[in-house]
Amino acid sequence: MNFRPRRTEEPEINLIPFIDVLLVVLIFLMLSTTYSRFTELQLTLPVADVEQQRDRPREVLIAVTAEGNYVIGKQALADRSVDAVAAGLRAAAKAGSDSIVIINADAAAPHQAVVTVMEAARRASLSQITFATQTSAGAKR
Template identity: 60%
Template structure:
């Protein structure tokens, strides 16, 4: 038998069907993807006078010492219980718009501050803030 040698052809990869498939996938992904537009929250802050801000709400300052002693507007409270604190806060004359400022010593126990917060709830004071000092002092 006589076999003729075939001419050696280099294999060729046809890229056109491959590109067609990739374009179809790209179009599918572009149509099916939802683009979430990140909107920027634009806020116009009101202008306020510093003097008017000082005269706004009434404040009750509760001091908490490092040993758990309390003072309401620099008047010492004899007992360390929550009911006594509630009575002291009511005697200070707070209403629902009054701001309670808790000025606790850095070494005060967390439970002492929680007692002041419970007493504020019992006295009907819902606006609570904490006094701090700047690091430079």
Template identity: 60%
Template structure:
């Protein structure tokens, strides 16, 4: 018996299903991605014109909202007294490590007393390196 050999067709790669799957994955990732904010409180920082620091030490960010709410290292405080702020600062500073810097990020409309409360709490805990966050330019 003599069999006639069939002509071999070169295999063809179909890219359409591959592209469809990639688009579905891309859409899924775009919908499920969460974008973290710098702080959870809406802050309107005061403006300043200074060069940004080139080195970033260990920071503990304290956010003060316009209505006097506090957020320390991403956790909002329920109470607004100095003792509660001092205890939270102590925990955050010990987690950040030795030589941490307290960055006070206060809303431009925050009361002076709210900022002084944070400064007093830091003094009680022996945290002497304080700085203030501000927007650059006249925004």
């Protein structure tokens, strides 16, 4: 009989196969899960009629010609002074100080004519000023 003490091996836990199995399960769950979509709501959006929006009482259109003349709305101004332009802007501003001044200046108009309109708008207490532009034919694609 052999009475030698046997070497007892300590049990080893190998975690690498366990991690591999968990990663496979995780990938399977990620690929098979469907996410609910909240963007599938049925909405009925309002329709805008462009022709009804053409009447804009807050807008004051002023045109500056290449010669430096001014046209407010459809009324040409005889005087080119800042005070005359300011008086014309005050008369055309139906919404008062909430009106928006839209400057339609010719490309060849002198800079001083546009600055005169901006100064007249300031004197008329119209602080919202914008410039009208048009797209060039070369810029269209």
